[in-house]
Amino acid sequence: MNKIHICKSSDIPSNGMKSYDVAGGLKVLIANAGASYYAYQGICPHQEVCLDEGFYDGSVLTCHQHLWQWDITTGAAVGLAEAPLESYEVKVEEGEIFVMRASALKVAELFVGVSDETLERLNKIARREEHKSGSTLYDIGDSTDDLYVLESGRVEFMIGRDNRTSAAGFVLVKGEVFGWAALLDHQPQRIAKAACLEDSAMLRLSGEKTLQILESDPVSGYSVMRKLSGLITRLITVPVGK
Ligand code: FES
Known part of the structure; x- marks a missing residue:
């Protein structure tokens, strides 16, 4: 597992989201929901569209392009979406957010x-x-x-x-x-x-x-x-x- 530092937890708005470009061309979306943080692929699995341009209400993430949606706690497809989001394990340590990436x-x-x-x-x-x-x-x-x-x-x-x-x-x-x-x-x-x-x-x-x-x-x-x-x-x- 690679442990990758992403941001401070305070950088993510409450029930909001932000995406980050990680070394090596990886884009990661970090979302907050209550006391928890989630990390997903930053690009829509449908087409090359940045998910941080979409809508997020604290529980469901919606891509603005064709309205695919995902449950933020699991990345599972909701409604029209035909594919789940790739998720990454998140660790929050002393106010810093890391994602764990499998080899x-x-x-x-x-x-x-x-x-x-x-x-x-x-x-x-x-x-x-x-x-x-x-x-x-x-x-x-x-x-x-x-x-x-x-x-x-x-x-x-x-x-x-x-x-x-x-x-x-x-x-x-x-x-x-x-x-x-x-x-x-x-x-x-x-x-x-x-x-x-x-x-x-x-x-x-x-x-x-x-x-x-x-x-x-x-x-x-x-x-x-x-x-x-x-x-x-x-x-x-x-x-x-x-
Ligand atoms: S590009 Fe995101 S739903 Fe089509």
């Missing part, structure tokens, strides 16, 4: 099914990195040493050569894994360029060390490899431009 590894689809012990070992070898919007993470032809798990922000992929690169047709969001060629044999070079579309944070893991850990826990390793093969199949069947 991106914990929510990454690739690692669902991995034992807690192996996940902890993977967490230990993961390095957290933050990159500005527009940064290139790797380019075509670079070596495939590491894989990445996106924690926040968005990453786009380009394929092609020199100035003739074009979007590969997909953009990754939180919890998605990329650079997974680091887990494959005979894939020494990147075949796409990865760049941040906005300020982004990610975990970076050595492919070699990840494989060593997975080989020592064959059940978890088998689960990861099955999911990886499904991921590759999905990607190669996505037509370019979609």
